[in-house]
Amino acid sequence: TKDKFPNIKRGNYSVLKDGDIQYFEKILGKNQIITDADEVKSYNSDWLNSVCGYSSIVLKPKTTEEVSVILKYCNDRKLAVCPQGGNTGLVGGSVPVFDEVIISSTSMNKILSFDSLTGVLVCQSGCILESLMNFLKEKGFIMPLDLGAKGSCHIGGNVSTNAGGLRLIKYGSLHNTVLGLQAVLANGDIIDSMNTLKKDNTGYHLKHLFIGSEGTLGFITKVAIQCPPFPNALNLALLSIKSYDDVLWSIRENITNALLKDGYSYKYDISLSLQVFYQIVIDLRKHLKNVADVKTVCGYGHIGDGNLHVNLTSAKFNENILNCIEPYIFERVSEFRGSISAEHGIGFFKNKYIKYSKTENEINIMKSLKSLMDPNGIMNPYKTIWNLRDNLAEG
Ligand code: FAD
């Protein structure tokens, strides 16, 4: 990451010492900690292989209480942390930028209850999406979201990124289907908002702060989610295609992998009104016509949700190409009054561009919330609203 983004400076955080490791071993036991350099490597590097940190430790708590003790300790010691689920995120948010302590939800994978009358599933945040789907299938229910990374991503990661995916048009976003959640703040306080009711208008809905906040406000430990019954009837659309080989989902689900094989992927995930939905791909092709080494400029996504994935590739990372795409693409999105992040989040890659989609007053409220909930700025630094937090630990 440092090689690719030399301007980013490590925040004024403490450096991990032997005493810290001994403390974590006392709390979690040796089996729930990884310090072996080879093993830690895969937690430092993201799915796209586009960013890589150099953390030397992964903590794998099993319970909310363990997360709470870890975070309280890190906050007191001013050790920065990086929450991680299945590490399939596409905006560089799930891996450390420098040496942040990685807190992985891998061992928090218990299904806690399922109510077949209401369809409410309660589980720990490290449950893999596909395992939840398989569990529900036997009960005649489905998860309200589905996405290509289902075999690896965790429900806590889905909630933290407010992942959209393939069922959003029918069941709405996770702001709609997550009924309650439990999260641990930077100082170790447990926020238990494990509502399982459909209606609950008692005060502010704190759960919404954690949905989509990409690990910057707290670590999600449990989720209660409304699951729809397995549909008894399907609406069938007849689509005319040239050959059997052209038939629709595995090709669609594998575009992301295919682009990765094409070279380095520059990924953009935008919302636009349907009137101008594809225009930006055509404009980008023109804009980049004379730029050397661009291989592919393509668009795909979730047309029903107004969400376009604009992707470009080159054989390897090329800073000149990046500078030709950014901020051009965000300026165009802003002109169209679209969103610079539809479903993948802001993460590490997009944080300086939030202003193209949010007003100054909105950004000020975000800054205030961040300072209130994480005054030492230890939760997932350098991500999401980092460049907006000029008065915190940066520099
Ligand atoms: P990670 O990648 O581990 O983390 C993502 C972010 O959440 C990071 O900022 C991390 O710090 C934070 N985080 C993780 N767990 C926690 C926690 N317990 N508490 C607090 N913060 C946490 N996204 C879509 O929206 N729609 C799609 O259709 C889609 N398809 C995809 C297809 C492929 C092949 C791939 C690789 C990715 C796809 N994604 C899609 C990206 C999507 O955001 C992630 O796959 C998924 O939601 C992230 O879950 P994860 O467990 O892997 O989280």
Ligand code: MLT
């Ligand atoms: C998708 O819709 O396939 C995912 O969001 C992944 C991607 O954007 O490549």
Ligand code: ZN
């Ligand atoms: Zn998508």
